[in-house]
Amino acid sequence: MKRILFIPKTPLVERLPSAAIARLDASGAMSEVKLRESAARQQTAISAVRSALAGYEVRERRIDALMQSDASDVDLVVTAGGDGTVFTANTLCTSVPFLTVNSDPQGSLGHFTRARAEDVPRMLDAWARGVCAYQSIPRLRCRTSTADVRLLNDALFTNQNPAAMSRYLLDDGNGIEKQRSSGVWVSTAAGSTGGIHSAGMEPIFALQPALLFKVREPFQAFGRFRQLEGRQLPPRGLRLTAVVPGMALYLDGPNITVPLAPGETAEFSTAAEPLRLVM
Numbered sequence: 001m002k003r004i005l006f007i008p009k010t011p012l013v014e015r016l017p018s019a020a021i022a023r024l025d026a027s028g029a030m031s032e033v034k035l036r037e038s039a040a041r042q043q044t045a046i047s048a049v050r051s052a053l054a055g056y057e058v059r060e061r062r063i064d065a066l067m068q069s070d071a072s073d074v075d076l077v078v079t080a081g082g083d084g085t086v087f088t089a090n091t092l093c094t095s096v097p098f099l100t101v102n103s104d105p106q107g108s109l110g111h112f113t114r115a116r117a118e119d120v121p122r123m124l125d126a127w128a129r130g131v132c133a134y135q136s137i138p139r140l141r142c143r144t145s146t147a148d149v150r151l152l153n154d155a156l157f158t159n160q161n162p163a164a165m166s167r168y169l170l171d172d173g174n175g176i177e178k179q180r181s182s183g184v185w186v187s188t189a190a191g192s193t194g195g196i197h198s199a200g201m202e203p204i205f206a207l208q209p210a211l212l213f214k215v216r217e218p219f220q221a222f223g224r225f226r227q228l229e230g231r232q233l234p235p236r237g238l239r240l241t242a243v244v245p246g247m248a249l250y251l252d253g254p255n256i257t258v259p260l261a262p263g264e265t266a267e268f269s270t271a272a273e274p275l276r277l278v279m
Contacts, residue, residue, distance in 0.1 A: 005061065009079075011038065049101055049103075066088060077094065099115060135279050144264060152252055156184075165182075168243050170227050171239040172230050186238060190206040200214065212230065239267050242265075247260040
């Protein structure tokens with residue numbers, strides 16, 4: 001029997017204390033009614049996915065309780081949530097394909113999701129019979145002295161104190177430059193519509209192998225920098241070396257934080273395996 005790891009999202013309303021929800025609602029920053037409506041839609045979608053999985057051997061893990069060993073012996077990973085759920089699942093050390101379900105299409109863009117709850121029975125059947133299509137999403141590999149991660153979306157190399165200046169060496173293969181700035185965005189092609197785009201770089205076609213980087217708010221009082229952005233199609237490699245204490249990498253949003261000691265280098269290159277999504 002096919003073995004499946006199912007990873008459902010925990011709705012935001014279930015993760016926030018009731019006092020925090022009340023404050024957000026009172027301030028007008030967030031509507032409690034809309035939070036609960038979104039949670040209801042998500043739970044309906046998650047229940048529908050559970051029903052579709054009934055004929056398989058299923059291991060279910062909450063997104064906040066996921067462990068590397070959870071995917072060690074499965075044939076498929078199914079996520080139900082949004083992009084954040086996919087990013088967290090991407091941290092698993094597995095080469096099996098993903099079936100990614102948007103549990104709330106009304107409230108979530110789902111850039112990396114490929115199904116709605118109603119699509120799951122048909123897509124599971126095609127996958128089980130070996131006739132489904134796959135979409136390959138190129139990833140980057142990020143290595144430090146303490147981490148080796150496959151990056152699906154983007155990374156932010158910066159100081160852990162958002163008010164502190166980032167000081168580092170940037171080496172993109174065309175020379176090494178000592179820089180000061182607010183940090184550096186590093187992105188895959190699929191992540192080019194996110195943080196790096198907000199920093200000023202135009203998006204590119206999401207399914208091509210690429211390494212993009214963009215320096216945020218460069219401090220050039222002591223001279224102009226030459227290497228403020230780069231588009232490597234395909235990736236050639238990028239090395240970022242911390243020069244001051246307090247530097248860190250934030251990988252695929254809040255999912256992985258890697259502190260960097262002074263003199264420690266983060267090296268970016270092509271990941272050998274793309275993420276395969278069931279279509």
